[in-house]
Amino acid sequence: MNYYLIAGEASGDLHGSNLMKALKQHDSEAEFRYFGGDLMKAEGGTLKMHYSEMAFMGFIEVIANLGTVLKNIKLAKQDILENKPDVLILIDFPGFNLKIADFAKKQGIPVFYYISPKVWAWNQKRVLKIKKIVDRMFCILPFEVEFYRTWGMEVDYVGNPILDAIESNQPDSQFRLSNGLDERPLIALLPGSRRQELDRVLPEMLKTADRFPNCQFAIAGAPSFSEKDYQKYLGDKKIPVIVNATYNLLMNAEAAVVTSGTATLETALLKTPQVVVYKGNPISIGIARMLVNIKYISLVNLVMNDDVVKELIQEDCSGKKIGDELDLILHDQKYRAAMMQKYDKLAVRMGAPGASGRAAELMLKYLQGSAR
Incomplete structure (x- = not known):
């Protein structure tokens, strides 16, 4: 056919x-x-x-x-x-x-x-x-x-086809070595695949890097963007942009900062603690807030109808608040364990590949x- x-x-x-x-x-x-x-x-x-x-x-x-x-x-x-x-x-x-x-x-x-x-x-x-x-x-x-x-x-x-994609992913035992990463805790940044997401969200994500000198950061690059697209935001920051290996990046990460979208569900199913962020045009967001009739924006929270992950939207999507949430995920074991337990319940609800x-x-x- x-x-x-x-x-x-x-x-x-x-x-x-x-x-x-x-x-x-x-x-x-x-x-x-x-x-x-x-x-x-x-x-x-x-x-x-x-x-x-x-x-x-x-x-x-x-x-x-x-x-x-x-x-x-x-x-x-x-x-x-x-x-x-x-x-x-x-x-x-x-x-x-x-x-x-x-x-x-x-x-x-x-x-x-x-x-x-x-x-x-x-x-x-x-x-x-x-x-x-x-x-x-x-x-x-x-x-x-x-x-x-x-x-x-x-x-x-x-x-959910995300389960198929995760099941078919081949873990790469040489991922850190082949991408120039050392053994320090890794924080994954997933800014999204749209131009406006790079413009508005990535700069706030990058502001957190200096706050965690004992960690290393890596960006999940979208195939539709070039290295130059990311470099203008990075400046002198030595943060690698890794393309076509998002699942392996998340599997190696201690935590992730994820732009709202399908990636939030992927991150949860890969059992990587995360903070969900989003920042759009103020007028668009204002209109959406008047029209949208849902309690959450992330698929993780929507599926569970629960506060599984923190959502930082618009004015809350700032380098400081992202850093505060990462600090909790990385250093508060009770907070981290509670998120992981809810991830386990999410996996059951989502079913089989x-x-x-x-x-x-x-x-x-x-x-x-x-x-x-």
Whole structure:
């Protein structure tokens, strides 16, 4: 079958690549065309656009780049129309993907949505639109099934693909040596994969380095950025930027500072104590605070509905407050142990690996008309 996938950011690229791998195992004639990234490209097929040209987050950021966004939407519609795929598989990225879903549905193309938009966070009535334009929804967070059911929509819960990615990761016993790291405690900095995250969050992360002279720091670099992109923030600080090895970085770290997103859940499942941070455009954040109806921003706390990790948002995202939290994680054993115990409960709630395979198998059954 011909599959057309759209992933608009780094996490979508990761999950898209694992889904593609699973689809190939179930469909020997699978062909792919997609908006995605380097990981999806490694699985074959045709990369139409890289997510680095698409990832804008926040109300003001989207408005500022509206011309580019509309151009990308037009390109996607045209390309889908020209290639007539057997199915369109959309991966999160709702602002873009829901518009494409509406278009594809009108063209008679089956629409599958893998990794639900966070409609439970704000404007829940969007579910009514989703029911009309999405044929099947494949969810990765356990509480989403009941949420959709309250709106009269049955969805498939397939588990979380992060577990697949972690299971397939190969631990590197030479990681420290090959990246110039010594045996001092390591603190991992995960600033994210969007330009505005580097601009606003990384400088605050870096302010903590001088406070912990007995530790060493390393940045998890995004493949979409160059070394020069990071160097302008580093100045004379000798902090390595390590690309394509985030899991091994976290596995070697005593603690991590993580920008809110999928990485917070990955960090927790890898059992690395963390502080979650986020800082956006003040106007965007102000609008979000009026609209969003959730208690937490990190996936770890959302899944557990508990204060598992500290969240430092906007004005609280400062070098001093990040450092205070790291100090607790590193030196208060009771505090650290409590976080790790909650991590164990999170792992149980998230279930077993295999989400990508389950999703691929269900997708094929639905396409072949054999799923009920």
